[in-house]
Amino acid sequence: MHINVLVRATSTSIENITESPWAGVDHGVYLLLKDGIIPKYTYGDFDSITEKERRFIDETLEINPVESEKDDTDLEIALLDLTERGYTSIDVYGATGGRLDHLLGNTQMLLHEKLTDVKIRIIDMQNVVELLNKGRHEVLKNRDMKYVSFLPMYDRTRLTLEQFKYPLEGTKLSLGSTLTISNEFTGEKGFVETSEPILMIQSID
Structure with a gap:
C-alpha cells in the first residue's frame, strides 16, 4: 500500500x-x-x-x-x-x-x-532521496532529473554501478568521499549493488 x-x-x-x-x-x-x-x-x-x-x-x-x-x-x-x-x-x-x-x-x-x-x-522540487538497502537493486530514472548521487552511510561500503555514465565495480567508499556525486543514468534504469545501506539522491541541476 x-x-x-x-x-x-x-x-x-x-x-x-x-x-x-x-x-x-x-x-x-x-x-x-x-x-x-x-x-x-x-x-x-x-x-x-x-x-x-x-x-x-x-x-x-x-x-x-x-x-x-x-x-x-x-x-x-x-x-x-x-x-x-x-x-x-x-x-x-x-x-x-x-x-x-x-x-x-x-x-x-x-x-x-x-x-x-x-x-x-x-x-522536493529538485530532489528525490531514498535509501537502498544492502544488496542488488534495479533503479529507475526519475523524469526530468539528470543527476544521481550515492552517499554511503557506513565507512568502507562497496558499491557497484551498472548502466551509469561512471560505472563502478565493487569500489570501496569512505565516509566524506565525493566520488559518487553527480553521476548520470545512461538509459531509463540502472543497477546498483551495495554492501551496506546507501542513500540515492536523484536531482535536477
Missing part, C-alpha cells in the same frame, strides 16, 4: 497527486485542508500553526495532538505508525526545507530499524 505525507510547505505541486491517500504532519494538516485534501491520518503536536489555522482544522476534522515534549519527531511518529498500519511505500513532501537539523535527521531516519524495509522517498 502507498501513502503520501505532507510535513510543511513545499515547492512541489501536490494538487494533482490524487492516486493515493494523504497523511498530514503538524502544519501539513492545515496545508492539505487548504488545498481541499482531507488527510486520512494526522500527526503532530501542532505547535507550528497559528490559532486561526487551528480553528480552521478543528472546523473540518478531529485531531489528537501529541505532547510537545517528546523523544521522537512528529515525522518519525507518523512513519512508524503508517508502517504498523501496513503501508510499504511512503512519499514524504515538505521534509527538506527549513532547519538543517531536521533535514539531516529526516535523512538519517531512513536507517531506523523499523523503517528500512519500507520504500520511503523524500521528495
